[in-house]
Amino acid sequence: MESKSFDIIVVGAGHAGIEASLAASRLGLNTLIITTNLDRIGYMSCNPAIGGLAKGHMVREIDAMGGEMGRATDASCIQFKRLNAKKGPAVRGSRAQCDKDLYVSYMTQTLRSQKNLSLLQGEVKSLLLKDEICLGVKLEDGSEIQSKKVIITTGTFMNAVMHVGLEQQSGGRVGDRATSGISDQMKSFGFKVFRLKTGTPPRLLKESIDFSKTTPQPGDEKFYPFSFLSEKQYKLPQVDCYLSYTNPETHEIIFKNLDKSPIFCGVIEGTGPRYCPSIEDKVTRFRERVRHQTFLEPEGLSTNLIYLQGISTSLPAEAQDQFIRTIAGLENVKFARYGYAVEYDFIEPTQIRHTLETRCIQNLYLAGQINGTSGYEEAAAQGFMAGVNAAMSLLDKDPVVLGRDQAYIGVLIDDLVTKGTQEPYRMFTSRAEHRLLLREDNTLDRLLDLGLEIGLINKDQHSEIEILREARKVERNRLASTTLYPNEETNSKLSALGTKELLKPTTLEVLMRRVEVDSNFIHNLGYEVSLDPHVAEQLEIEIKYEGYVKKQLELVNQTKRLELLRLDENLDYSQIRGLSSEEVEKLGKVKPVNLGQAQRISGVNPSAIQAILVHIKGRKKINQLEIVQR
Amino acid sequence: MAYLNGPEDTICAPATPPGFGGVSIIRVSGPRSLEICKKIFKFPSQVDSHKIYFGDIFHQEKTVDEVLVSYFQKGKSYTGDETIEISCHGSPVIVEEIIQLLLSHGCRLAERGEFTFRAYMNGNIDLVQAESVLTLVESQTQRAHQTALRHLKGELSDKIKAVQNSIQLSLAHLEANIDFSLENLETMNPEEIISRIGSAHKTTKELVSSYSLGKIVSDSLKVVLVGEPNVGKSSLFNKLINQDKAIVTPIAGTTRDLVEASVVYNGFKIHFVDTAGVHQTLDPIEQIGISKSKQELQDADIILCVLDLSLRGGFDFDLLKGYAAKTIFVGNKDDIKKTSYSDFLSENMPKHNYIEVSAMNKKSLQKIWDIIDQKLKDSFVETSIVVLKQRQYELLASLESRIENALKALRQDYSPEFIAIELRFALEASYELLGEKFDDQVLAKIFQEFCIGK
Known part of the structure; x- marks a missing residue:
């Protein structure tokens, strides 16, 4: 480290810290990122996957504005699925299983090679405060580093306690110690600080599993990369996941051991997420269910670790040993790590502004799980916005605040600062009242201009959307200006292709409003049309859902008046x-x-x-x- | 929010209490006032501000009413916007018809206090005035809201609640199927959702048609008679409605069920309810009648508690707890003979809500009509009950059409988010109907219904 003074210090190098530090340094600000463990930059502490419904949307949003998560995901993707592929475009979501190690090495390399960005291993013990202004941080060894802005992205690490059964241990993740100091300092400053809880399932050794007793779950053949800058083909070999189920025997063992569950004994005071209950929760709340599904997910290509999705637990190790082995395929399984619960401090998020700067302390920003969220994507989204806004402020530019009709990230931050949260907050598509506008397919249309304006997307990259827009316009005009007439020849062709006959002259554009009519259909009908999915798919969506989009826009305008x-x-x-x-x-x-x-x-x-x-x-x-x- | 929704809209509402005097005034305000009114009233070619025009309000060539119309140009009216006041004959039915006409030509119903609010926004009145109006409107709103809720209570609100539950449950299943499609949840199949939403649609459709405007006007003021058996409630009731509807016999407990009738008074409909005599009884049929009576008390605008002057009874005054403001004690049979009980009552009852009448003497009944008259005056708010109910009607209609859209989308096997958007709007309308705030109960429902976890 050359200087002891920076423009921006980012504390923590998880998914939020990475995006914050990259955004800030790429905008030309001298940035320092501090982490307790430089070997675990962008480590996936829980499931080995990025994306999913609403989450995949956010990854694309980050990408369209110039963030890194999408590119890292594409580079480490070992299985890709488009969820809800058969449903409407607004609720299709991308999900990728990632090679955890490759993800970490991709991010480490990106950070290390980034201009204006320095990395430091160490623990931040407190903030340097003068009155209500943050001036930097103080490290464990007593040294002080000055900065104009500080962004805290400590995740689940602050005053973290891990629970396995009734045994407790300080720590934010297996292998990494907890941090302390900052949240206590903030508490004494008057911040409301509460506890949340989350959990993670056991990790199993691949060679000890009998996969023949499970059902393989392959990924999709077609890849829709998260980043518009990535190659459109898979970079790595693709692997299967495996499906298995718990059974009454499993449940019985769990019931017998409930008295050793820290949650059921009241040892854990933090609130856990309703959407991600532990297996103990599931079997007690849904007693009538005879089985619960679990996906066995590989954590990477070169590791033998298997993540047991759906079986998050904090029962004692002996109990885990027993009940996990009742699951088909896992009869002789060997554990690499037992499941555990983590309890940690979070800062009640109504105390921060839309820019993610705290209201009480100037120049201090919070992003990620410290604000009560859960999930890598939610963290990265906040980290990115905090990095951008800290930079905008230093560059004397207007803050960047996304609207609820503009991006899921806008919904996320507005929900946090307006409603706060009582449980780890996860994004769902149903949280977005303007859901039909916030689609994966139109992410670039929504945000690439903004990316250019912020300065994290360059002109070259931006030209992508201009080319696409132009191509779609040409296609649309062509469809709108080609009219079919209800003569015998046309109608028999239409019937043959499986749609109703025409009763009056109809343009191709209107014809495309029919559910069964897409670009391929038009092509088969004998008309010229682009079959490039980036043009065709978006165009079909535009035409088919125009009515709904219009309705949604009316709603947006009504709310705008109040905004x-x-x-x-x-x-x-x-x-x-x-x-x-x-x-x-x-x-x-x-x-x-x-x-x-x-x-x-x-x-x-x-x-x-x-x-x-x-x-x-x-x-x-x-x-x-x-x-x-x- | 209402004030912000369309500050450029042209709004209308009755400006006078319904049914008083010979004349009612309807106020229309906003940039399109004249344009809209020209569609229902023939103005001369030159229309001047502050002049009164005489003519007919017409609808499809037919005359609705003979009226006087005053025109106030922009900047010279109470609100500051272009305004027209229509003075028509003072009947709620006519007022309602004219309002309907205005709405069909592009007016919107004024929200409570909206005329005043616009006057303030246009700088015609100051902040203190506006705030006091707002406070007033607020208190009236609450009262009006209670009135609205009360009218909704019982069967109607139960039905809406049931509709709401079906929507909420269906929505939870649809949403779970979107956000948790990986979880392999056992969500309702489309046929089941269609049948639930279909029956919700049927219910709302019935509500909309039964909630016709005629009915809205008819149950405007409810007068409920209560008292011990055989104190003469039914005789009083019959005299008030001027026909022998309730059976009058000397046997206590004759009126076992409710007897209801409406009369038009000063152009305003008054709904009378004669209840079962309230007393301790083991007869199950009578008990049902009594519990119905208690429900009526809650719904009443005026309670006439009838006491027999000739006989000190054992009426349980606790029944009227909480209704003091709307209860009038009526000493009946003042023509028979003065007793120590009647002296006791006239000495101890609060003067302003105690009267003595005789059901045998028609003239003395005027005292009751005077009370009703006063109540009608008091209960008038800037937005009359008619308008308030109009709002309910709109919400019901919107509820119905949203559910219908959802049903269509379901039958055509649309992707769930398109069904969800309609159901969400429907849910919001139902919440507003019942006076609740729409927050995200759908997510809560999902977590309650399904086992979800990564």
């Missing part, structure tokens, strides 16, 4: 007539930036929005009067 009415952060809600004390408290806590956000706070009623409106409009008028009088 345009900005609220002063220092607004004293207790001075506004007509608000209940609960509303005053909630509004004062969240400090919404506009009326739209105010409306989304739970417990704030429509009448309150009207009262605030009257109040701010009135103040504006009074201010105007005062100016005139002066």
Whole structure:
């Protein structure tokens, strides 16, 4: 390290820290990333997969703005699936199994070769604070490093405790110690800090598994890379996963051992995620189920570790030994690691702004699981936005805040800062009220311009979307200007291809609104049409879902009106007539930036929005009067 | 939000209480006021501000009413926007018909306090005035809301709740099938969802048609008679409705079920309910009647608690707990003979809600009508019950059409997100109907229903 002073310090080198440090350094800022273990940069602590419903969307969003996660995923992908492929385009999602080691080495190399970015192994013990401004960090060894901005991305490591049965051990992940200091310091500064819990299943040795008793689960043949910059072909050999099930015997053993479960005994106080319950939770809550599925997922090409998806547990090792061996194929299995639960500190996220800067301490940003989220993608998305916004602030540019109608990342951050969270927050497509607009297929249309504007996408890369847009326009015009007439010849062709006959002259564009009509169909009908999936698929979607998209846009415009009415952060809600004390408290806590956000706070009623409106409009008028009088 | 939805809309609402005097006024305000009114009223070629025009409101060549129309140009009206006031004959039916016409030509119903709000936004009144109006509107809103809810209570709200549950459950299954498609969940099959949503659709459709405007106007004010058996409730009821609908006999407990009838008074419909005499009984049929009576008390706008002046009874006044504001004690049979009980009552009852009448003497019944009259005046809010119910009607209609869309999409085997978007709108309408706030209960439902985990 050459200097003891940086523009930006990022604490933590997980999925959030990586994106934050890359965004900042690529925007020209002198950046330092500090981690307790330089061998585990971008390590996947839990499942060996990236993407999934809504999560895959976010990976593409990060990519379209110039982030790294998509490229790393493509480079280490060993199985790819497009989920919901048979459903509508808005709810199709990409998921990739990754080689964990390759992912880490890809990210390590990227970070090490990045200009303006320094790496340091060490533990940050506290923040350097002067009044309410963050000036850098203090390390374990007492040394101090100055910086203009600090981004904390410590994940599940702060005051972390691991539970296996009733045994506890300090640590954020097997093999890595917990960190302490920052969250305590923040607590004493007045931040609300709470506990969350998460868990991970056992890792098994491949050679001890009898795969003949399981069902192989291959990936898709067709690859849709996460990054628009990646090759369109698989880079690595593709592998299968395997499906197996628990059975009544498994459940019985689990029941017998519940008295040794830290969760059921109340040893763990943190709240766990409802969408990712432990196997103990599953069998007790859904007693009528005779089996639960589990996927056996390889953690990489060159490792013999198998991840047991769906069987997260914190029962004691002896119990795990017993019940795991009742699962078909695992009768003689050997454990590499037992499953465990982790409890950790998180900072209640309504205390941060949309830029991810904390409200109480200037120049301090929080991103990732420290804000109460769960998942690699959610973390990376926040890390990226924190890195960008810290940089924008230093470059004296406007902050970048994504709208809820613009990106899942916008929904994620707005939900966190507006509603807070009581459990590890995971993204679902159902959280996005404008779901039909936020599709994987239109990610570049939504965000590549912004990427260029931010400065993390260059002109060359941006030209990709311009070429695509132009090609689609040409295709669309062609479809719109070609008319079919309901004569015998046309109708018999249409029937032969499996669609209804025409009753009146119809353009190809209108014909394409039919479910069964796609570009291939038009091609088979004998008309010229592009079959390039990047053009054709998007075009089909545009045409088929135009009506729905229009409806959704109307809704967006309605909400926009409220978003345009900005609220002063220092607004004293207790001075506004007509608000209940609960509303005053909630509004004062969240400090919404506009009326739209105010409306989304739970417990704030429509009448309150009207009262605030009257109040701010009135103040504006009074201010105007005062100016005139002066 | 209402105020923000379309500040450029042209809005309309009755500006006078329904059914009073000879005249009602309907106010129309917004940039298209004149344009819209021209479609239902023949103006001369030159229309001047602050002038009154006489003519007919017409609908498809037929005259709806003879009216006076005043025009106020932009900047010279109460709201500051272009405004038209229509003075028509004071009947809720006519007012309703004219409002319907305005709506069909592009007006939107004014939200509560919206005229005042616009006046404020246009700088015609100051903040203090606006805030006091807002506070007033707020309290009225709550009251009006309670009124609305009360009208919804019982069968209607149970039905909506059931519809809501079907939607919520179907939505949870559809959403789970999207967000957790890898989990191999046992979600409802499409036929089951279609049958649930189909029956929800049938229910809402029935509600919409039974909730016709005629009915909306008819149950505007509810007067409920209660009291011990044989104190003369039924005689009083018969006199009030002017026909022998309730059976009047000297045997206590004759009125076992509810007897209801409506009369038009000053152009406003008053709905009278005669309840079963409330007393301790073991007769199961009578017990049902009594529990119905208790329900009616809750729903009433006015409770007439009838007491027999000639006989000190054992009426359980606790039944009226919580309803003090709307209860009037009626000492009946004041023509028979003065007793120590009648003296006791006239001395001890609060003056403003105690009257003495005789069902035998029609003239003395005027006291009851005076009370009803006062209540009608008090209960008038800027947005009348008619409008409020119009809002409910709109929500019901939107609920129905959203469910219908979802059903169509389901039958055509659309991808679940397209069904979900319709069901979400439907759910929101149902929440608003019941006065609840829509938050994300669907996710909660998913986690409750399914075993999900990575």
